[in-house]
Amino acid sequence: GPAKAAVLASGFTGMVSGSSIANIVTTGTFTIPLMKKVGYPATKAAAVEVAASTDGQIAPPIMGAAAFIIAEYVNVPYVAVVKAAAIPAFASYVALLYITHIEASKLGLRGLHKSELPRLKETLLSGLHFLIPIGILLHELIILRHSPDKSAFISILWLFGVIILKDIYDNLRSRGPIVSALKKSCFTIFDGMSSGARNMVSVAVACASAGIIVGVVNMGIGGMITQIVEQLSGGNIYLMLIITAIASLLIGMGLPTTATYIVMASLTAPIIVNVGGANGFIVPLMAAHLFCFYFGILADDTPPVGLASYAAAALAHSDPIPTGIQGFMYDIRTAIIPFMFIFNSDLILHNINSWPLGILIFVMACIGSCAFASATQGWFITKNKWYDVFPLLGVTIIMFRPGLLASLLSLPNKYLAYLAGLLLWAGIFYLQKFRTRSTATA
Numbered sequence: 281g282p283a284k285a286a287v288l289a290s291g292f293t294g295m296v297s298g299s300s301i302a303n304i305v306t307t308g309t310f311t312i313p314l315m316k317k318v319g320y321p322a323t324k325a326a327a328v329e330v331a332a333s334t335d336g337q338i339a340p341p342i343m344g345a346a347a348f349i350i351a352e353y354v355n356v357p358y359v360a361v362v363k364a365a366a367i368p369a370f371a372s373y374v375a376l377l378y379i380t381h382i383e384a385s386k387l388g389l390r391g392l393h394k395s396e397l398p399r400l401k402e403t404l405l406s407g408l409h410f411l412i413p414i415g416i417l418l419h420e421l422i423i424l425r426h427s428p429d430k431s432a433f434i435s436i437l438w439l440f441g442v443i444i445l446k447d448i449y450d451n452l453r454s455r456g457p458i459v460s461a462l463k464k465s466c467f468t469i470f471d472g473m474s475s476g477a478r479n480m481v482s483v484a485v486a487c488a489s490a491g492i493i494v495g496v497v498n499m500g501i502g503g504m505i506t507q508i509v510e511q512l513s514g515g516n517i518y519l520m521l522i523i524t525a526i527a528s529l530l531i532g533m534g535l536p537t538t539a540t541y542i543v544m545a546s547l548t549a550p551i552i553v554n555v556g557g558a559n560g561f562i563v564p565l566m567a568a569h570l571f572c573f574y575f576g577i578l579a580d581d582t583p584p585v586g587l588a589s590y591a592a593a594a595l596a597h598s599d600p601i602p603t604g605i606q607g608f609m610y611d612i613r614t615a616i617i618p619f620m621f622i623f624n625s626d627l628i629l630h631n632i633n634s635w636p637l638g639i640l641i642f643v644m645a646c647i648g649s650c651a652f653a654s655a656t657q658g659w660f661i662t663k664n665k666w667y668d669v670f671p672l673l674g675v676t677i678i679m680f681r682p683g684l685l686a687s688l689l690s691l692p693n694k695y696l697a698y699l700a701g702l703l704l705w706a707g708i709f710y711l712q713k714f715r716t717r718s719t720a721t722a
Contacts, residue, residue: 282318283325283380286311287332291373294336296414297344299536300580300588303333308595316596319389323603326596328383330581330588330607331376335614337537337577339369341418344537346573348428353545354565358421358428364566364628367642368574368617375613375649382659409446413439443468505547506554515559521619524548525575532576533585540579544572552622563622564630571618578615581607613652620648620680627680637695644698648679651705661712668708675705 289307297303308329315325337344340362347365351358383389413435420431444465451461509527513520528548532540552568580588581604589604596603621627626641654660655672664672678685678701685701686694 282311282314283320283328283384284377286315286329287373287376287380290329290332291336291339294333294344295339295342297336299344300330300333300337300577301591303336304329304588304591304595307333308592312592312595319387320383322596322598323606324383326589326592326598326603327606327610328376328380329595330586330592330603331379331610331614333592334577334581334588334607334611335369335372335376337580338365338574338614339373340365341421343369346537346541349538349541350545350566350569350573351428353541354569356566357425359425360566362422364630365570367627367629367638367645368570368621371642371645371649372614372617374646375653376610378650379610379613379653379657382653382657386659386663409442412442439472440469443472506551509551510555510558513555515555517556517559517561520555521552521571521622524551524572525615525618527551528572528575529579529582532579533582533587535576535579537577540576541569541573544576545569548572564625564628566630567622567625567628570628571622574614574618578608578611581611583608609656612656613649616652616676617649617680624681624683640695640698644679644682644701647701647705648676651675651679660708662716664712668712671704671708675701675708678704 286307289311290303293307294300294303297306308326312325312329315328316322320328337346340347343350343361343365347361348358350361354361416438417431417435420426420434421428424431426434444462447461447465447468448458451458509520509523512523528544531543531547535543549565549568549572552563552571553565556563556568580586583589583601583604586600586604586607589607590600592598592607593600593603617627626632627645629638629641632638632641651672654664655669655676658664660668660672678697682697682701683694685691685697689697689700691697
């Protein structure tokens with residue numbers, strides 16, 4: 281019901297907003313009260329909004345404007361960044377939609393009555409024109425391969441045209457003068473440019489500050505940080521990733537999306553590449569940068585800071601600390617994905633150029649994310665028994681790292697391991713279904 285709508289609304293808004301807090305304030309003002317209206321507790325309603333808004337920053341095609349900066353730092357085309365970020369982000373969103381379904385099942389909630397729902401056609405037509413500039417932006421970037429600056433400039437011109445035509449159309453329908461429509465359009469455009477300039481101040485300051493960090497790192501402190509992490513981890517790849525993740529969480533607290541990535545790319549991403557390479561574990565540069573970016577973004581809903589949790593809690597009239605904890609519990613499935621694509625670069629479509637194979641990896645990643653959500657939320661078809669958790673975690677590992685099982689069983693093709701994961705998943709499904717029927721007949 282409303283929770284799924286909140287996830288979708290926050291996801292689409294988060295792609296372009298550049299700040300999870302701004303996203304919450306924009307969409308949470310109507311999604312949180314709606315969730316509370318159908319029966320969600322205030323803490324859970326706020327936590328769903330926090331998780332959805334935070335994940336919006338990692339969703340392509342724009343990733344809160346970080347996609348363009350990632351392309352510059354990693355020195356790859358913008359399309360390559362979108363391709364790499366697609367499966368992890370959308371698999372995470374599928375799992376979040378599933379989590380909202382689990383919560384509704386636990387609470388026995390139903391959606392809104394038909395009479396309370398707005399008409400789909402009228403709702404779409406009322407705001408469909410706002411998608412035109414975004415479509416133009418994607419066409420300029422992906423199809424025409426223009427630079428981000430030129431693409432953004434052309435999209436803004438289209439946006440001006442859309443605003444003017446919309447106001448003229450509304451005035452003609454109400455038989456008002458065109459002059460007043462043009463006047464209204466000018467004020468709207470001026471307000472938008474003013475708001476954009478104010479929002480850019482924090483980004484510009486962050487970029488300038490990050491330039492200092494980059495300079496310091498290039499002077500030698502980067503090598504010192506790498507040595508410290510290598511000594512702390514003892515050369516253990518798993519421990520090194522955990523230390524880097526914690527460092528990214530701490531550094532990312534309170535920073536907007538673009539600033540988060542710039543700092544992560546300067547301080548923590550080189551650690552993964554250098555320490556991994558020194559111990560014979562080659563990590564793709566894109567995977568290392570996305571790993572640090574993910575954890576920098578997750579700082580927004582990680583207590584005790586978790587600024588996004590405070591914003592959502594204020595709207596829901598809930599306690600920010602429990603809201604942050606609940607939001608992080610929802611986002612655990614996002615936190616495991618970076619570890620998975622470090623060890624399985626198929627998830628970021630590294631050297632994958634086949635559409636059927638890419639779709640297969642995406643579907644299996646979605647199943648893995650949902651299985652992990654079931655394990656951590658304690659619910660699949662019905663409430664989990666303690667022994668249901670282990671096979672669900674097994675499904676998660678198989679779907680995210682099929683090569684692990686394939687090497688253990690000496691399978692000729694690692695993708696055959698997906699069959700074992702599907703069989704295990706189906707087994708848990710029918711076991712819980714049988715248990716539900718037995719309880720109902722008892």
